[in-house]
Amino acid sequence: MASDPQVEQLRSLTAEVLGVDESDITDDSSSKTIPQWSSFNHLTLMSTVEETFGLTFSMQEMTDLQTFRDLVNLVHSHVA
Numbered sequence: 001m002a003s004d005p006q007v008e009q010l011r012s013l014t015a016e017v018l019g020v021d022e023s024d025i026t027d028d029s030s031s032k033t034i035p036q037w038s039s040f041n042h043l044t045l046m047s048t049v050e051e052t053f054g055l056t057f058s059m060q061e062m063t064d065l066q067t068f069r070d071l072v073n074l075v076h077s078h079v080a
Contacts, residue, residue: 006079007072013052014068017045027069049075 015022018036031037046062049071055078065071
């Protein structure tokens with residue numbers, strides 16, 4: 001999954017919003033593994049991803065998202 005440019009862009013956005021190094025963002029990264037992944041930063045991340053990729057997520061999709069892998073899958077499902 002790491003060779004996908006979309007994944008790398010999402011990793012970069014996630015790291016920027018959370019204020020962590022890109023190397024800290026793994027498939028299993030979540031609010032449980034990254035203290036900076038607060039509810040506020042979660043909404044900021046979702047908004048940033050929507051704006052960057054020209055997508056709109058439902059509130060349910062935003063609240064169901066738990067991990068970086070979930071974010072990748074969600075974006076892929078909207079652009080596929």
